[in-house]
Amino acid sequence: MIRRDRLFHDLTLDYHQPPQPKPGKQVFVYFRCGQGDAGRITLIYDSEVASDEVEMKIHHSEDGFDYYLAKGIVPKTSGIVQYYFRIESEGETLYYDQRGAGETVPDKFKFRMIPNFYTPDWAKGAVMYQIFVDRFRNGDPDNDVLTDEYNYVGGKSIQVTNWNQYPDPNADIREFYGGDLQGVLDKLDYLKDLGIEVIYFNPLFVSPSSHKYDTQDYDHIDPHFGKIVSDKGNLLTNSYSNKDATRYIDRVTNKKNLEASDELFAKVVAEAHKRGIRVILDGVFNHCGSFNKWMDKECIYENAKGYEKGAYVSKDSPYHDYFGFSGGNWPYNNNYEGWWGYDTLPKLNYEGSKKLEDYIIEIGKKWVSAPYFADGWRLDVAADLGHSEDYNHSFWRRFRKAVKEANPDALILAEHYGSAHNWLVGGEWDSVMNYDAFMEPLTYFLTGMEKHSDGYHGEFIGNVDRFWDCMLGAAAENFSHPSLLVAMNELSNHDHSRFLTRTNHVVGRCGTRGHKAAEEGVSKAIMRQAVVVQMTWPGAPTIYYGDEAGVCGFTDPDNRRTYPWGTEDQEMIRFHKEMIHLHKTSVELKTGSLVRLDAGEGILAYGRFNRISATIVVINTKDYLTVSEISLAPLGIPEEARLVRVMESGSKGFKTDALTYSVKNGKLVRAYGADSAVVLQYSRITAVNEESFWSTNFFRM
Structure with missing residues (x-):
């Protein structure tokens, strides 16, 4: 009789050598079974160039287990090699795939080896920390956005002077608490002491919003996050100009401010690297903001020195093809394509402009190269870029090639919901933010809550079979082994409710339930359970700033509360330190089998x-x-x-x-x-x- 619980194989170093094979090189595949259980074990594989069965031989026996070995040459093609095992003994036949032992082998659960696909070793199991900069720490009050400094989306900017004030759900994109890169620089030693190995920054580039997912200028760090060395700049003379807009426009078009801000970012990266901490940037390349210098709907750059006319300002703009205009002749009014219909988020028209594509590719290279040396990109709504799937894949293949040539160790992660299989087969993304095979199944298992706190399913709590089905099913659909080990495993982030809030089973958002409801009846014990899983599951455990300090919050914008300096939950911080230390000092938790x-x-x-x-x-x-x-x-x-x-x-x-x-x-x-x-x-x-x-x-x- 074959003892199923003793059968095992995966693509870790102990069972697949090397784990990231090169085309044309030899590979060693091991399979474990109970000692004496198997009469024959066969490796069955399928690739673009061949399909075959290889009978495995016993390599050695140890502690009541037999270890079988098959040797082979990796195909020189770059296609996927799928394989599984057949185990036979005394009339009994079993098959083994990513789910374990069974009688059938669906294609999605076959093991996948992708020759010539590598993810950075430094990112495998790395402990990451996501920073929403405006809410982390105010290190330089001189660069703060001021109340009434400028207009944005139907209202004026608001300077929040009370660091502990709750975000206003009706005005959050215009609320600024003053967090900046100097604040991050001041707290790098805190992050090092916590055990952080990678910082993932939400967008840093010039933008009029607090979240900055509406990029205004990809070439520079926003001076409100960086440095403002001069308030003198270009006064506006067009019809849009008003005294309330002058200061903002001066600050973000002033070359001295932009250069000083870029230099500060380079310093942050250098200081992080000194402490063994990598830095990942957020790339919002599907769309930009209507403030963007290429569109210039708000006429910020129309008369600014050193800038071309925007596509909204002039029909002769060199950026006209960067956007999809419709509805006749100029002036276009709002007749351009906006992402999800938002006119504040013009969708970039890559198919219409090779120049735009080249520009964004250069941006991808620029920030991972000297003098900035960022360590990679997180790509916002990456599957939406372009107007067809064919173009989307073509763009990301080019992006990967360019970024990896500029920095071979750069990491490329994408935001994605649903199956990411087509982007993770070797030539595009390294991995994804792991919603489907981590955040969502774990949230349901421990809290019964939907990740936005929009629904409650008590029957999911403690349902172990459902948990494994969701976790392994989504992982098999999405990941090859190199992608799995660098997947961003988050409990919370800037788009979803805080995990600690989900433990109270309150359905709703701050606009309807109020901010206090997010804090009442929470369970720190369940939060700690989640952190234990996060720090012991395959992938890169990623802490959303403040989770380690007990921050609560419903979904956006309540999840963007400020870090509670001086009132942190010290016990929760100590717990995170212990679990991070355990994760970092146990090799099996970074790259071992599950x-x-x-x-x-x-x-x-x-x-x-x-x-x-x-x-x-x-x-x-x-x-x-x-x-x-x-x-x-x-x-x-x-x-x-x-x-x-x-x-x-x-x-x-x-x-x-x-x-x-x-x-x-x-x-x-x-x-x-x-x-x-x-x-x-x-x-x-x-x-x-x-x-x-x-x-x-x-x-x-």
């Missing part, structure tokens, strides 16, 4: 492991103490072993003092408290050393 463990109804259990060590995670979603017996056979560790508890969180807090547990006959029997999260670890090296210690001391007696 396997499901069976712990019973309402209890999520899984292991991350390699041939040297293993981490076991157990999450009890029940509101009462539960005893569970868990078989650890899927981890490939000896049946008699010792585990060390390194983290335990519950309703009363958390503890990290080491406790040792014995595994007997491959089983771990233990009690788990209500809403608890437990992390235990096994080390083969420690086990060998303990064995040596006891043997040596025995013979000394």
Whole structure:
């Protein structure tokens, strides 16, 4: 009889060498089964150039397991190689794919090897930190946006002088709290101490909004985030000009301010790099803002020195083809294509202008090159760029080639909902913000809430089978192994409610429920459960600024509250530090294998492991103490072993003092408290050393 729980393969280094193979090079594929269980194991593969079956041979046996090996040459084509395994023994036949053992093998669950596709090693399992700059820290009050400084989307800018004030849902895009790059620079040591390895910045380029997803000038950092060294600039003489707009226009068209801001960004990156922290920029290339110097609907640049006429200002503008105008002759009024119909967000018309495409490609290269040296891009609504899927793929292939040539170690992540398979087959994006295979399934499993707090499904809480089906199904659909390890695993971000708020099961938004409702009845224990999963799941755990300090909030704009300097939840920060440290010091949590463990109804259990060590995670979603017996056979560790508890969180807090547990006959029997999260670890090296210690001391007696 074939013991299913002992069968295992994935594309980690222990089972697939090398994990990122090169065309024409040799590859070694290993498969694990229970010792003596299999009569024959066959590797079955399919590629663009060949399909075949390879009988595997036993390579070695260890701790009650047989390890089979097949060798081969990676095809020289760049196409995908799909494969799976057939295991036969005494009339029994099983197949093995990404789901594990079964009787059938759907195509989507076959293992995928993509020759010549690599993601940066530094990003695999890297701990990231997302900063919405205006709300992180005000380090330079001299660059603050002032009240009535300019008009934007039917209202004037508002300077918020009370750092702790809630964002106004009716005016948030015009509200400015003063956060800036100097504030980030001032807190780099805080981020280093927290354990952060990568900063992901929401947009930094010139823009009139607080969120800056309506880019005005891709060539420069916004002086309100950077430096304002001069308020003197170009006075407006056109019909739109008014005294309220003058200061803003002077500040963001003044070359001294722009150059000083760019220099400050370069300094932030350099200082981050000194601390071992990488920096990723947000690229909003599908659309720009109506303020953009190419459109200039608000006539900001019409008479500014050194700028060409915008497409809205002049029919002879060199940028006319950058946009999709319709409805007759100039003047065009609002007859241009806006993203989702918003006239403040003109969609860029790449198919109509090779010059525009070339320009954005150069922007992609510019910021990852000297003197800025950013480490990559997060791409906003990347699948929407262009007007056809064919063009979209063509653009991202060119973008990837250009960016990787400028900086071979650059990371390219995309915002995407739904299947990203077509963009992750080797020539376009490295990975995505992992909504479908992380944020959403985990949120439902622990809270029952939709990620915007727009709905509640209590029946999803603790539904372990549904959790695994969603997580593994979406992962198999989206990711090859190199993409999975750099996927951005977030609990919260600037588009969704704060995870801590979701724990209170309140459906609604701040406009209807009020800000306080986002803070009431939250569960820190459930938040800690989520962080434990985040820091132990394959991918790049990404903290949204303030989550580690206990910040709450409904969806946009309430999720963009300021970081609570001076009133942080220090216990939550300490917990994040402990889990980040555990993640960074346990190799299996960065690049190791993942396997499901069976712990019973309402209890999520899984292991991350390699041939040297293993981490076991157990999450009890029940509101009462539960005893569970868990078989650890899927981890490939000896049946008699010792585990060390390194983290335990519950309703009363958390503890990290080491406790040792014995595994007997491959089983771990233990009690788990209500809403608890437990992390235990096994080390083969420690086990060998303990064995040596006891043997040596025995013979000394």
